[in-house]
Amino acid sequence: MSSPTxxxxxxxxxxxxAGDPSAAVALASQLAxxxxxxxxxxxxxxxxxxxxxxxxxxxxxxxxxxxxxxxSPIQSxxxxxxxxxxxxxxxxxxxLTAPSAEALFAKLLILNAFxxxxxxxxxxxxxxxxxxTQGFISKGVEGEILAPAATVTSNGFFHAPLxxxxxxxxxxxxxxxxxxxxxxxxxLPDEIFSDAELTLRWIVVTFWAExxxxxxxxxx
Amino acid sequence: MQGNRELxxxxxxxxxEDPSRATRDAAYLATLLEEAQARGEGRFPxxxxxxGAHHFxxxxxxxxxxxxxxxxxxxxxxxxxxxPIKIPFxxxxxxxxxxxxxxxNGAGQESAFNVxxxxxVLSNASDYRDLFSVAWLLDGDPxxxxxxxxxLMAPASAVIGSRNSPRSMAxxxxxxxxxxxxxxxxxxxxxxxxTVFPYPKLRATVAFQALNLGPP
Numbered sequence: 493m494s495s496p497t498x499x500x501x502x503x504x505x506x507x508x509x510a511g512d513p514s515a516a517v518a519l520a521s522q523l524a525x526x527x528x529x530x531x532x533x534x535x536x537x538x539x540x541x542x543x544x545x546x547x548x549x550x551x552x553x554x555x556x557x558x559x560x561x562x563x564s565p566i567q568s569x570x571x572x573x574x575x576x577x578x579x580x581x582x583x584x585x586x587x588l589t590a591p592s593a594e595a596l597f598a599k600l601l602i603l604n605a606f607x608x609x610x611x612x613x614x615x616x617x618x619x620x621x622x623x624x625t626q627g628f629i630s631k632g633v634e635g636e637i638l639a640p641a642a643t644v645t646s647n648g649f650f651h652a653p654l655x656x657x658x659x660x661x662x663x664x665x666x667x668x669x670x671x672x673x674x675x676x677x678x679x680l681p682d683e684i685f686s687d688a689e690l691t692l693r694w695i696v697v698t699f700w701a702e703x704x705x706x707x708x709x710x711x712x
Numbered sequence: 713m714q715g716n717r718e719l720x721x722x723x724x725x726x727x728x729e730d731p732s733r734a735t736r737d738a739a740y741l742a743t744l745l746e747e748a749q750a751r752g753e754g755r756f757p758x759x760x761x762x763x764g765a766h767h768f769x770x771x772x773x774x775x776x777x778x779x780x781x782x783x784x785x786x787x788x789x790x791x792x793x794x795x796p797i798k799i800p801f802x803x804x805x806x807x808x809x810x811x812x813x814x815x816x817n818g819a820g821q822e823s824a825f826n827v828x829x830x831x832x833v834l835s836n837a838s839d840y841r842d843l844f845s846v847a848w849l850l851d852g853d854p855x856x857x858x859x860x861x862x863x864l865m866a867p868a869s870a871v872i873g874s875r876n877s878p879r880s881m882a883x884x885x886x887x888x889x890x891x892x893x894x895x896x897x898x899x900x901x902x903x904x905x906x907t908v909f910p911y912p913k914l915r916a917t918v919a920f921q922a923l924n925l926g927p928p
Contacts, residue, residue: 499745499748499749499753500749502720502745503742503745503746503749506738506741506745507742507746509741509742510738510741510742513735513738516727516734516735517731517735520724520727520728520734521728523724523728523741524721524725524727524728527717527720527721527724528721530717547879547880547881548856548883549855549856549857550847550856550858550871551858551859551860552788552857552858552859552864552865552866553859554787554788554864554866556787569860570860570861571860572860572861581869581870582870583837583866583867583869585842585902586902587901587902587903587904588902588903589903589904589905590903590908591908592908593826593829593908593909595908596903596906596908597826597829597830597833600833600834600902601833604833604836607836610836610837610838610869611836611837611842611867611869611870612836612842612902647837647838647869647870648841648868648869648870648871648872648873648874693780693901693902694787694898694901696866696867696870698866698870698871700879
């Protein structure tokens with residue numbers, strides 16, 4: 493691992509460049525790289541987008557009691573500040589009941605086995621729009637679709653990366669569809685899981701966000 | 713100070729793209745950097761690139777489930793008191809992760825097998841992070857986990873990382889600042905009418921990885 497960059501190194505390089513025009517041209521990229529890799533000073537509460545995948549904010553969308561096959565109402569988040577959305581995670585819960593511990597364990601085992609993914613993300617599909625504009629989850633020219641949450645969201649363990657720079661008052665709109673019934677083969681008797689049990693009691697989609705890095709123009 | 717960094721970076725990148733600017737701006741940038749160094753901006757903490765040596769833990773013991781039918785207590789909130797962490801020194805929070813352990817102690821516990829089975833199947837996320845929800849405030853500011861306007865709790869599995877893969881963060885906090893962590897046991901969400909055994913209590917923990925930014 494290389495040693496941390498210091499401002500002394502940047503000063504030395506800049507001084508050398510200032511005294512030699514040919515060095516100024518040759519070393520400009522190196523100086524820019526040095527400055528970008530300077531470590532953070534201690535100071536105010538501050539989020540630093542130069543840290544890979546570092547995030548400060550968690551924007552939360554919460555859905556409740558979505559019946560099997562049903563679409564949720566659209567939920568919106570209006571950005572209270574400029575945000576750099578870096579990733580998305582999700583979690584969903586069914587509403588199981590059982591007359592005995594053994595029956596409950598069996599239902600949970602069956603559900604987990606058919607789900608095949610963590611966080612209950614197989615139980616729903618999801619779509620999002622930015623500023624009311626669709627097309628971020630689509631089949632190309634055929635337009636907007638809902639995608640399995642297991643494929644487009646993360647479980648908090650790994651990161652489903654996004655890279656959206658949003659401005660204050662921009663909106664993210666999310667809707668979901670309960671796809672729990674789709675997990676099971678048609679031959680599986682409906683009475684194993686009633687519609688009430690496959691109603692998704694709570695679904696949460698979280699966008700992990702950073703403060704965007706601004707690059708002011710130089711005016712002299 | 714961050715504004716200075718951006719200015720330096722902008723000038724340097726402009727120089728890298730345009731040789732005429734490189735010769736013209738080199739002396740100017742050298743002066744800016746020298747002035748910053750004279751102001752003490754060069755006194756960065758050594759070793760900052762290494763993993764944080766400190767963990768700040770918020771631990772919620774015997775966390776019980778709360779009613780899902782209480783209209784005054786939405787599923788995105790909690791009736792439990794926040795657990796405060798008072799920051800002991802200037803630090804860089806580098807990551808956050810959490811875990812929980814379900815504790816089955818109540819009457820009606822049929823057997824150790826049932827306990828083991830319940831532990832295996834109740835959770836569908838690593839480190840039991842889907843059994844509790846979490847949010848936090850910094851010095852009372854609720855805007856870090858929520859809908860942008862108010863604090864909303866969400867399952868820990870969608871907010872924080874696991875012990876094996878913490879969520880990367882980068883906050884510089886000053887000594888004396890307070891992180892207040894909110895917890896809620898949500899084992900009753902996937903099984904809202906559990907009658908066959910009592911809901912487990914949880915011992916839930918959220919850990920912030922921190923690097924001391926003070927003088928060595």
